[in-house]
Amino acid sequence: MKFNSVFDIIGPVMIGPSSSHTAGAARIGKAARNLFGKEPTWARIHLYESFAKTYQGHGTDFALAGGLLGFETDDPRMNKALEIADERNLDIEFIEDSAGVSHPNTARLIIGDDTEKIELVGISIGGGKIEITELNGFELRLSGNHPAILIMHNDRFGAIASVTEILAKHEINIGHMEVNRKDVGKEALMVIEVDQNVDDGVLKELESAEHIEQIAKISS
């Protein structure tokens, strides 16, 4: 079931004009910011199909910017987000992309600062609800509804056990888990949806576990 709460249907409370193109876009931007872990200094955003054709009219551009700045869907500053991004030295470029995609409301965000960058694909599936379908070349399905930890690691035996052991020690329950790799023995990604927000101490501990490269989290 893609929708699991009545508040996915009656809600969100948001600044108009479009739930998928404004509220959903803001949530994609916010998920990207969360995954990056800090405010980016630049963003290149590819827009596809309906997003590409109508983003100016729907405020998809300022909503994505608002999300990158950490705004919620009902933040009254939303329609000023492009100006605010400018003031905060966040440089955003929008690219209308004609490549084929599987969902009409698709955005590919490449965001970063001087030292790091991430690339992800988000889709807005209606009523303000979103899914992250790709991160750094890995396919995944992340709703952003639950707190989650995303762990880039090397595909070696013991890597998953070392992570789950730490979570078990801190009594953190795993609701859903997915492991994906580029090739045998190469880069891999663990997506772990948990029941409660994970504090930074636990993340630090996970970071120093064996074969772990990079960690991001989504709070809810």
Next chain:
Amino acid sequence: MFRSAAELVEIAENENILISEVMIRQEMEMKEKSREEVFSEMEKNLDVMEKAVEDSLQGVESVTGLTGGDAVKVQEYMKENTPLSGQIVMDAVSKAMGTNEVNAAMGTICATPTAGSAGCVPGTLFAVKNQLNPTREQMIRYLFTSGAFGFVVANNSFISGAAGGCQAEVGSAGAMASAAIVEMAGGTPQQSAEAFAMTLKNMLGLVCDPVAGLVEVPCVKRNAGGSSLAIVSADMALAGVTSTIPCDEVIGAMYRIGKQMPSSLRETGEGGLADTPTGRLLKEKIFGTSV
């Protein structure tokens, strides 16, 4: 957990509870929240809806100037005249358009199920309220009943114009409102499903063709259509009229129709009304480029 309208009605009938109660219990169970928490979260949405309607009756205008002011016009007309379609229908039309005028003006609204279709549920609620005199709790329940049917549509079909056309947005919203009106008026769970089916049937095939890609024209007035149809279908269901094609099959038909819709008619602003001489001219005026 219910997956279809038939299951939703069955649970309500077997346990002898309202549709809204089925939704409330499911939400409590899924989110491990108390009844008070779930109710107060929904009440916040109701407050936002009420505020949006109030704001619209003061008169609003969108940035482009394409929409705004029609909600007020209808209210003034109602004061001076006896509307041919009746006070409640015209009141719903005014408040539904008003909510979407606020949305188009980038004001704060509650998506039900989307922003473009946000007028139907509150528009009908604040109109039938004058005759049915609901308690605050019944008004909150109205939103749970709407949400229960919207939940079925969202999980079996779609609720976004980009995915399935306007039938998925205003079609779903109007149908959700029908089901909620029936419950508030004292109808049975099955009558809610019949009303839902009858509204959605009349919205099948409706395309999403916003002029200049903006949620303004024709969205604002389609909410007028959706909310008036919602009241008519509710009355029909309360009179005992049933839908020959069952509710879930109507939802299935909506899904297949949406799948067959070309991209130009799914919120790309390329076809339909967007691609009329006036639609193209308005786009050029607003964005300085032609379609």
